[in-house]
Amino acid sequence: MNNLQELEKIQYELAKKLNLNDKIDINNIKTVAGIDTTFLNPWENPTKAISSIIVLDFETMDIIEEVFGEKEIDFPYIPTFLAFRELPSIMEAYQKLKTKPDIFILDGQGIMHPRKMGIASHFGVITDSVSIGCGKTRLIGNFKEPENKPMAYSEVYIKNQLVGYALRVKKNTNPIYISPGNNISVESSLKVIIKCIRNYKLPEPVRLAHNKLKDYLRLLS
DNA sequence: GCGACAG
């Protein structure tokens, strides 16, 4: 059996542990975190991965805590296996967190994935946390284009199963793709992301996690 | 069989 088949098997096993019901009351969220990863050289392998986790106050979107993780990685980017490239450095950051937020939002897919195990679901299952995937482009799934107006959205299906939404945050911008990671429902995932949108296309937790990585990289050089 | 394919 080749490597990728073994990794697929891991994904299928993790998917058995998925919970697509709300584990928390989404009307009483106190804190939310954004997670993002970059690389010293994004087009090389092996290279060093750097991840950030930014914890925010859910109401004000003010930063409460920020941690970073670094890890040498030797796994290339392969579509549907992103977690095996990015999770090691994410876990380095995760173990530094002093306070565990109510929800994590990851840059990438949740169950909008061929084996229901995008990076947001993978992270959510192995940490048993509430997680949501928020991707900037599509990996898999069928949907009709949302109307070209602010906050228009449409349902995304995989084989007749509703797995998430395409959400057009602003007019004339491409939609973002939202799906549950773990311990949250499809519908609640959309509601939470909408409440995290401020003045930009991306929800604040993910946007700030990305910006903080830029700052961090600038400090290294 | 072929094309598409998160970051």
Next chain:
DNA sequence: ATCTTGTCGC
């Protein structure tokens, strides 16, 4: 996925 600048379309 980076980085920087300018430019175009609504």
